[in-house]
Amino acid sequence: MDGNGRWAKQRGLKRTMGHERGAKVAEDVIQWASDLGIRYLTLYSFSTENWKRPKEEVSFLFSLMVRYLESRLNKIIRENVRVRFTGRIEELPQEVFDVCKRIEEKSKNNSKIDVILAVNYGGRREIVDAVNKIISKGIKEIDIKDISNNLYLPDVPDPELIIRTSGEIRISNFLLWQIAYSELYFTDTLWPDFTKDDLIKAIENYSNRERRFGSISSDEGSEK
Numbered sequence: 001m002d003g004n005g006r007w008a009k010q011r012g013l014k015r016t017m018g019h020e021r022g023a024k025v026a027e028d029v030i031q032w033a034s035d036l037g038i039r040y041l042t043l044y045s046f047s048t049e050n051w052k053r054p055k056e057e058v059s060f061l062f063s064l065m066v067r068y069l070e071s072r073l074n075k076i077i078r079e080n081v082r083v084r085f086t087g088r089i090e091e092l093p094q095e096v097f098d099v100c101k102r103i104e105e106k107s108k109n110n111s112k113i114d115v116i117l118a119v120n121y122g123g124r125r126e127i128v129d130a131v132n133k134i135i136s137k138g139i140k141e142i143d144i145k146d147i148s149n150n151l152y153l154p155d156v157p158d159p160e161l162i163i164r165t166s167g168e169i170r171i172s173n174f175l176l177w178q179i180a181y182s183e184l185y186f187t188d189t190l191w192p193d194f195t196k197d198d199l200i201k202a203i204e205n206y207s208n209r210e211r212r213f214g215s216i217s218s219d220e221g222s223e224k
């Protein structure tokens with residue numbers, strides 16, 4: 001969800017106003033995704049690198065998250081949304097961590113869509129944490145499955161489609177292990193301007209791609 005700061009700057013507003021608008025768009029995107037039948041949606045909300053930002057911006061982002069999660073709890077339950085977190089949330093300020101845990105607990109039996117908020121998340125950190133978990137179990141030699149099974153949320157399937165907004169063409173430490181065969185979609189639209197049409201366009205683009213997972217086209221099977 002990139003481009004909040006630039007969206008605000010274009011309008012002569014403070015960066016925090018961009019985040020405010022970005023949070024509203026995230027709420028809308030959850031609804032659109034759910035209506036479209038998407039089963040898992042992960043929103044990269046705060047990376048392990050975002051601590052480098054001014055501390056006022058960091059604390060604004062956390063208070064925005066807490067405000068949204070608390071005020072939307074009834075809606076989350078009503079809409080059958082399961083909210084989960086990926087990342088080292090135990091390193092967040094205590095009150096933020098507590099709210100995350102509470103929402104996770106209250107929504108754990110919901111089943112229309114899993115909304116996964118990546119908070120204090122880093123893909124390299126996640127892989128290292130998985131390896132350390134494996135080591136602590138005394139396992140000496142590992143396989144691909146060992147890493148997959150020891151990620152933060154091992155039951156969540158690898159993403160089929162990754163959307164990055166605001167014209168940046170990079171991954172920025174997002175789900176490094178899980179995106180091995182994900183389709184990537186980049187758009188110049190800034191996150192606060194992202195609409196339902198943009199979401200549908202991304203999904204349509206994805207639908208027209210042929211996913212071969214290292215194999216060849218199914219209609220080329222007989223060629224030698």
Ligand code: IPE
Nearest residue numbers: 001002003004005006007045
């Ligand atoms: C929001 O966009 C992403 C968050 C980390 C919350 P940015 O804050 O990165 O916006 P730009 O890149 O400055 O435009």
Ligand code: MG
Nearest residue numbers: 002003004005
């Ligand atoms: Mg950015």
